[in-house]
Amino acid sequence: MDILTSFIVIPFLTIAGLVFCKDHKQVKLTAAIGMGIQLILAAVLIILFLRERAAGNMAEMLFVKDLVWFPSLNIHYLIGVDGISVAMIGLTSIVIFAGIFASWEVVELPKEFFIFLILLSSGVFGFFISLDLFTLFLFYEIAVIPMYLLIGIWGTGPREYSAMKLTLMLMGGSALILVGLLGLYFNSNPSGGQLTFSLLAISKVHIPVEIQKFFFPFLFIGFGVLGALFPFHTWSPDGHASAPTAVSMLHAGVLMKLGGYGCFRVAVFLLPEAAHELGWIFIILTTISVIYGAFGAIWQKDLKYINAYSSVSHCGMVLFAILMFNKTAMTGAVLQMISHGIMTALFFALIGMIYGRTHTRYINEMGGLMKVMPFLGVAYVIGGLASLGLPGFSGFVAEMTIFVGAFQNVDAFHRVATIIAVSSIVVTAVYILRVVGILLLGKINNEHYEHLGDAKWYERLSTGVLIFGITAIGMAPLWLSEMINGGLGPIIQRLLMASPIH
């Protein structure tokens, strides 16, 4: 079995193991072992990948495997990775590993919880390794559907409402994607002959501009829904707020990145001319996302809502950067996906842990927590500083790259949009510092809080892994951005061919 397929097989083996578990302890152990193996495997994949590249293997995709599935429709099980997908796989395995430990205390139906959580992660892994649009779509839906049960059964607050809203909106997005994919398929061979779902094959084809312009909105909005594109972001705050900790982590950390990844790997990459011509609409929308999300976060009092809106803002930044159509900005987009993925997972993990102690998520009801739980407090500050883009953390690297790239577009429209988006950094600083001030510093305003304990070992492990990720990217971003750069080559090339201006 090749290394990529094992990313799908291991989650399913873990699920099979979970089915036979007898008690709570076994369940947790099995899940942790399974996802631990997954994390090691991801590290091995990164090393193997870098070694291949260093050895001069410059193929577009590495570790490619191609099996025919439905011969008559030319549907393949076609997998392979480039630098971008390797980075995303790394991100996913870190977040799911931390997620398992963050949900160490799930009491109600623990077996089912971990089964659905791991099922969801298997969909995400499958999505990132797929090069065939059919399997890509299949895994996309596998990743979305368990959310309903995860939020609905283990969530808090208006969980049923949020779960239904989230599921229907995301499936609405996938409806758009489905139409777009079928459009790509039936236009994948304009000269007649065998049609194909293969991403690589379609990327070599020139699809007539009129057809591109018809299908581009389907694909971009479809994936954009998952990437919290304004005005299709409304599922995100409700969903995140109601979801249990690990699900918020995985969802904001990884699932929303599926949207960004799909936007450039499918929509922009395969329909470059349409992306150039229609890009301005989406630049406006994403700029609104960035600013609106940041301002939305200021007014919220619930920690999870604050983080959910900040995710809208940060993910908006990803889509914004993708639409800048140059290498620097796109590198920034991928860096931002990874940086935000780890950072927001850290936030949600910490919020879950704090909530588990104080039983409230309203910032006004808390204060001085730094004194009671110094570990969690420091971790929160680190996450916050990374989020507002302090040098030395991953957020700085990502946002800096994005804005430098965006500013390379010299026309007034792009400049104005960039300046507006940049200003969101200030707003981000405001809400992050406000939360840190109210929540962690100052006096303890509730005597019940004085006896709360600090993080337990599994919580330390969970946060430790994530903080390691943030600082590793922040301190040594070069290896990552180079890996991403290599993957962006063909995409940029195709975009440049499509546009005479650049």
Add this chain to the structure above:
Amino acid sequence: MLIMRHELLLVTITVILLLVEIFLPHDKKHKIILPAILLMGLVTIAGFIPGPTGILFGGMYGTSSLILLMKNILNIGVFIIFVQSVSWLKLEEQKEKISEFFILLLSTLIGMDYMISSGDFLMFYLGLELATIPLATLAAFERYKEKSAEAGVKLIFTSALSSGILLYGLSMIYGTTGTVYFPEVSAAYTAAPLQILAFIFFFAGMAFKISLVPFHLWAADVYEGAPINVTSYLSVISKGAAAFIFMIILYTVFNKIALMWRDVIYVIAILTMTLGNLFAMRQRNIKRFLAFSSIAQAGFILLGIIGQSQLGMTTVVYFVLIYIFSNLGAFGVAAIISNKTGKESIDDYDGFYRTNPLLSLTMMLALFSLAGIPPVAGFFGKFFLFASAAKQGMYILVFIAVLNTIISLYYYLLVIKAMFLNRSDQPIGYFKSDGYTKFGLAMCVAGIIIIGLASPVYEFILKLSYGLY
């Protein structure tokens, strides 16, 4: 002889069951259950043995490999229904009428087989009537229940009406072309006004049978009133068979006006999907709920018919096959709950997962398959149906259809929500299902999981299919 083997085998076991019934003493009627199921299983397996195909009676009757496959699909469905209905038949009320149930069900199946195999309109009509009349009896099977009796009467009236309309159309066809044989009608068809009128009547008659909007109004009441196993038969086998012959006749007889009926089906498909879904959302009775959902599913089948290609035909057969397994899975769970507790309202399902996890999971898989969620088979069925419509460039229709799957997902999730999310003070207690029920549901689950992922099934159907041109 061998060409008609499906029908002859079914007739044989019907006769055997009739004879056994005569010699069974009064208090041992239930002994017929096991032989009936075994015989049906044998017939189902025997149907897969390759044999000759061809035409009989000067073209009145004909089979091809694809038609044989359709019959096999129906056989499988009926076999599952036999197995699933055991727990209901063993109830006190049905004790006297067990063999009647099997015999009536088999005769409708024989009618459907003849209908699918028909080579002229006479045979088609005969098969149709043979399939319909016993069904009315079956719908009224629980005659001591007012609703069941009402369902029987409603079914017989509506089918009489639709048959009348259909016959009127057929008479016009005969009047203008002078023949009832499919190939000759097709050759003589000139799209004269009277012939178009004939087509409209034919279409309306068939739309009644498949319960397409706006001819669907009888379906919900009949489905609700009839015993749940009969409802599953009505919504799965009966609908599937009608869809098959509808497609065959459209492709072979009315091929000259394909451009015209394409537009009609385009509109009817949208109406059927949308209205079926909108009504399904409001239902609280599980049988009515599944009835409206199956109306919506019929709309999806039209998407394949409109494809007019080999791909379209394949996807229709493939979709019906998957639909049989998924819907029977859902009906199977609903039936066992109804038989054990008498509860048929979705509100009663609150907290069901915590008492009966396996049944709930089966229901979830079946509903996900109906909604078209991967990795279960329904996803593949729907995806290929959409692909066949998209091949004709009807992206708008596909988009509307996909939106409809989202609506349908909403109400399927409502059932899942009741079972998994809701908590109840008085959930349905744990109960043990008998071996037959377990076997029936296990078959459904296996089908739901395997048919999609295993591509050879699809490729096999494709090899046998043909398109319009």
